[in-house]
Amino acid sequence: MTTKVKVLLIEDDKSITSFVTTALEGSGYKVTNASKGREGVSLAASFCPDIILLDLGLPDIDGIEVLKQIRSWSNVPVIIISARTKEQEKVIALDLGADDYITKPFGTGELMARIRTSLRHIHTKTPGHIYRALDLEINFEKRMIRLEGKEVHLTQIEYQLLTLLAENSGRVLTYSYIMNAIWGPYMDNNNQILRVNMANIRRKIEKNPAQPQYVFTEIGIGYRMLENEYQI
Numbered sequence: 698m699t700t701k702v703k704v705l706l707i708e709d710d711k712s713i714t715s716f717v718t719t720a721l722e723g724s725g726y727k728v729t730n731a732s733k734g735r736e737g738v739s740l741a742a743s744f745c746p747d748i749i750l751l752d753l754g755l756p757d758i759d760g761i762e763v764l765k766q767i768r769s770w771s772n773v774p775v776i777i778i779s780a781r782t783k784e785q786e787k788v789i790a791l792d793l794g795a796d797d798y799i800t801k802p803f804g805t806g807e808l809m810a811r812i813r814t815s816l817r818h819i820h821t822k823t824p825g826h827i828y829r830a831l832d833l834e835i836n837f838e839k840r841m842i843r844l845e846g847k848e849v850h851l852t853q854i855e856y857q858l859l860t861l862l863a864e865n866s867g868r869v870l871t872y873s874y875i876m877n878a879i880w881g882p883y884m885d886n887n888n889q890i891l892r893v894n895m896a897n898i899r900r901k902i903e904k905n906p907a908q909p910q911y912v913f914t915e916i917g918i919g920y921r922m923l924e925n926e927y928q929i
């Protein structure tokens with residue numbers, strides 16, 4: 698059975714719409730486009746997309762408003778596409794439930810990778826019992842981390858932090874999302890405790906903590922862990 702994955706592209710820029718549509722249709726996706734926000738919201742309901750690509754700068758209502766409306770009734774993966782480089786806006790969108798973002802200009806390869814990651818996460822909330830990428834392996838059942846086959850010892854908080862990122866590997870998690878997940882909603886907004894713990898984790902798992910291979914900093918936004926290579 699070959700049911701095409703349905704993509705709703707909410708974007709008013711014609712050249713981007715044409716480029717993305719050509720690329721996605723060439724890869725076997727079915728694409729529908731809305732050039733306005735309200736049209737996007739109504740197509741999100743009637744077209745039943747498997748994934749939505751959403752521009753933030755739309756002519757009628759803001760992309761953030763479109764996201765809020767869609768999120769009030771749907772968990773469909775939403776990837777923000779935006780020319781805007783303002784980190785704060787991406788953070789707002791991610792905290793409102795966007796799955797990821799991609800910044801214009803972007804290439805086909807990057808777009809496809811983001812779509813695959815978001816679709817995979819809706820089907821498997823956790824990557825099975827094992828995370829594996831390069832020389833790092835996390836066994837969630839045994840609560841064991843190995844780097845080049847040797848066990849790595851993390852504190853309780855470091856372990857929670859690393860497994861949260863590993864369970865969402867390939868996706869960016871915002872600082873506030875991580876803070877809330879690990880320390881709870883009553884922690885103040887100072888990310889210092891998060892940075893300290895991340896520095897400790899990097900010292901333990903990265904060959905060169907200044908040039909990480911496993912946990913990447915998305916400046917002003919959060920962290921993204923290298924995608925799990927271990928597919929079941």
Ligand code: CA
Pocket residue numbers: 708709710752753754755
């Ligand atoms: Ca636009």
